[in-house]
Amino acid sequence: MNIIVCIKQVPETQEVRLDPVTHTLKREGVKSIINPFDLYALEEGLRVREARGGRVTVLTMGPPQAESALREALTYGADQAVLLSDKAFAGADTWATSLTLARGIAKLGGADLVFCGKQAIDGDTAQVGPEVATFLDIPYVSWARRLEFAADGLLRVERLLDHGYDLLEVDLPALITVVKEINEPRVPSFKAKLKAKSAPIPVYGAADLDLDPATVGLTGSYTQVVKVFPPPARGQRERLSGTPEEMAARLWQRMQAAVQR
Amino acid sequence: MDYLLTDEQRMLVELAQQIAEERIKPVRAELDEHEIFPTEIMQDLAQADLFGVIIPEEYGGLGLGTLENCLVLEALATACVGVATTYAASFLGAYPLLLFGSEAQKQKYLPILARGEQLSAFALTESQAGSDASAIQTVAVRDGDHYVLNGTKQWITNAGEAGIYTLVAMTDRSKGARGASAFLVEVGDPGVSFGKKEQKMGIRASTTREIILQDVRLPADRLISKEGMGFIIAMKTLDHSRPGVGALAVGLAQGALTEAVTFARQRHQFGSPIISFQAIQHMLADMATAVEAGRALVYSVARYIDSHPKDFGRQSAMSKLFATDMAMKVTTDAVQILGGHGYMREYPVEKMMRDAKILQIFEGTNQILRNVIGLALNKEFGKKAK
Numbered sequence: 001m002n003i004i005v006c007i008k009q010v011p012e013t014q015e016v017r018l019d020p021v022t023h024t025l026k027r028e029g030v031k032s033i034i035n036p037f038d039l040y041a042l043e044e045g046l047r048v049r050e051a052r053g054g055r056v057t058v059l060t061m062g063p064p065q066a067e068s069a070l071r072e073a074l075t076y077g078a079d080q081a082v083l084l085s086d087k088a089f090a091g092a093d094t095w096a097t098s099l100t101l102a103r104g105i106a107k108l109g110g111a112d113l114v115f116c117g118k119q120a121i122d123g124d125t126a127q128v129g130p131e132v133a134t135f136l137d138i139p140y141v142s143w144a145r146r147l148e149f150a151a152d153g154l155l156r157v158e159r160l161l162d163h164g165y166d167l168l169e170v171d172l173p174a175l176i177t178v179v180k181e182i183n184e185p186r187v188p189s190f191k192a193k194l195k196a197k198s199a200p201i202p203v204y205g206a207a208d209l210d211l212d213p214a215t216v217g218l219t220g221s222y223t224q225v226v227k228v229f230p231p232p233a234r235g236q237r238e239r240l241s242g243t244p245e246e247m248a249a250r251l252w253q254r255m256q257a258a259v260q261r
Numbered sequence: 262m263d264y265l266l267t268d269e270q271r272m273l274v275e276l277a278q279q280i281a282e283e284r285i286k287p288v289r290a291e292l293d294e295h296e297i298f299p300t301e302i303m304q305d306l307a308q309a310d311l312f313g314v315i316i317p318e319e320y321g322g323l324g325l326g327t328l329e330n331c332l333v334l335e336a337l338a339t340a341c342v343g344v345a346t347t348y349a350a351s352f353l354g355a356y357p358l359l360l361f362g363s364e365a366q367k368q369k370y371l372p373i374l375a376r377g378e379q380l381s382a383f384a385l386t387e388s389q390a391g392s393d394a395s396a397i398q399t400v401a402v403r404d405g406d407h408y409v410l411n412g413t414k415q416w417i418t419n420a421g422e423a424g425i426y427t428l429v430a431m432t433d434r435s436k437g438a439r440g441a442s443a444f445l446v447e448v449g450d451p452g453v454s455f456g457k458k459e460q461k462m463g464i465r466a467s468t469t470r471e472i473i474l475q476d477v478r479l480p481a482d483r484l485i486s487k488e489g490m491g492f493i494i495a496m497k498t499l500d501h502s503r504p505g506v507g508a509l510a511v512g513l514a515q516g517a518l519t520e521a522v523t524f525a526r527q528r529h530q531f532g533s534p535i536i537s538f539q540a541i542q543h544m545l546a547d548m549a550t551a552v553e554a555g556r557a558l559v560y561s562v563a564r565y566i567d568s569h570p571k572d573f574g575r576q577s578a579m580s581k582l583f584a585t586d587m588a589m590k591v592t593t594d595a596v597q598i599l600g601g602h603g604y605m606r607e608y609p610v611e612k613m614m615r616d617a618k619i620l621q622i623f624e625g626t627n628q629i630l631r632n633v634i635g636l637a638l639n640k641e642f643g644k645k646a647k
Binding site for chain 2: 186187188189190191193194197
């Protein structure tokens with residue numbers, strides 16, 4: 001089984017800072033990590049490989065330094081890693097990113113299963129996985145919390161919802177985005193760490209993927225970011241006290257005053 | 262401090278630190294409180310290839326040395342000595358095989374241990390044979406091409422959890438220590454059973470039990486080396502393993518120091534963080550100096566052992582003695598610096614202080630180690646005088 005896991009390198013921080021001019025994330029001085037949800041995607045890919053045989057390839061699109069995320073992915077036991085990197089890819093929105101990743105997957109000969117994390121912790125769009133599947137013209141299931149191969153060759157997927165789950169069956173090839181409930185990622189192995197240090201990582205640019213530079217990166221993006229701002233800090237709060245009747249009366253007064261204003 | 266570690270050694274430390282931070286720290290208080298054996302963490306260590314550190318590559322291990330073993334133990338012990346002892350005890354059980362096992366014995370058992378499929382344990386101590394290992398009562402009687410073992414081993418780390426045991430029994434009691442022999446015992450051998458789990462002061466995530474041997478018939482090829490080699494095998498095993506106990510102590514003390522400095526920077530009294538007071542600063546300075554001295558000695562002795570000298574019993578004893586006495590003092594002082602907070606189970610330092618005590622006791626009490634060092638000094642200066 002040919003398995004491709006798409007990962008993203010993201011800044012390790014809860015306090016994302018924005019550049020007020022370019023509206024992009026400030027990455028200087030912030031440690032980069034593999035998007036945490038992608039580690040669950042990688043683990044699921046490794047488990048499918050262990051159960052059913054095959055190869056796991058990790059794939060990312062990013063600047064040259066994204067190679068370090070791929071090397072880290074190799075320490076968990078992925079068989080190979082591929083970087084999609086080109087100045088033309090810079091500034092891509094989810095559409096342009098997904099197109100590029102889909103072409104990268106095609107370049108690798110396609111896959112029986114593509115795994116992605118449910119979303120990245122920096123952009124939080126959750127769009128790239130489904131869009132990659134759409135560009136590849138294969139079905140996808142998002143928010144998978146459990147996979148099971150049925151006897152008829154279909155993949156049975158539990159899709160996590162707010163209350164309960166959907167049980168879906170999907171034909172391969174397919175793309176699956178996973179939630180963290182799906183597994184417990186393993187620790188890296190020392191032998192894999194040694195190998196990862198010097199593993200060759202091929203880099204493909206727009207030309208390698210037969211992509212017109214105008215269709216990728218910032219120029220290929222349909223999204224235009226007009227303004228990015230942190231949500232305003234929560235305003236002054238007031239705590240009402242007294243009996244329930246008193247509090248209800250006071251709250252009603254406030255609501256009336258707010259409507260009249 | 263930079264100890265001029267190689268890239269490979271740094272990667273090993275990084276991996277062990279990641280496991281300590283992500284897998285051990287979050288659960289250490291619970292493992293301690295409820296005396297839970299850390300099965301999942303042992304699986305993580307196996308997945309990480311860390312059960313192979315000192316096992317040669319031809320048996321599926323990493324083929325690394327004493328220093329690398331110490332580096333991993335130190336990193337794990339910063340989080341929990343109970344967990345780290347469980348892991349370390351498996352190597353203690355493996356040393357007799359590594360040092361004295363036949364090729365067939367090594368091929369049969371070492372790959373299993375290197376993969377972490379089974380833990381091992383080393384069984385020397387008995388109720389009447391602690392520091393005086395020559396007083397062993399367990400007997401092994403030759404019967405055709407078998408040995409029949411009877412007796413009880415006491416306070417054996419990993420007993421009941423491990424699959425493979427290296428155990429010392431008397432094949433000829435009339436010869437005293439020279440009548441001892443070492444055997445490989447498997448958990449499933451008929452007649453092998455285990456006593457109740459001991460309730461300990463510290464390292465409560467580790468399991469300690471009796472091993473009870475009742476007419477255990479072992480094929481003769483379970484004998485390690487030759488009859489009469491048991492005492493030498495045990496002493497050489499301990500010579501190799503003691504720097505590892507020193508490394509546990511260094512990691513533990515480092516963990517306590519980190520907690521103490523962090524706390525002293527945050528805790529305010531008399532309007533200032535308590536680290537601004539010289540009384541606290543001087544304690545922390547002494548702790549930090551002691552930890553670094555312990556680390557330097559452990560690493561030096563480990564490197565010395567890896568240079569394959571003929572005899573290193575004294576150096577090995579020194580590394581365990583100094584580092585474990587140091588850890589007892591540093592963890593006690595860490596509790597003092599945290600004050601009332603330190604005495605509460607909400608903070609990790611009281612556990613660290615409880616865990617430190619055993620390091621001064623097992624694998625040779627620190628009093629016995631002083632004997633080892635003293636005797637070596639006497640012997641060395643005796644030779645010079647001739």
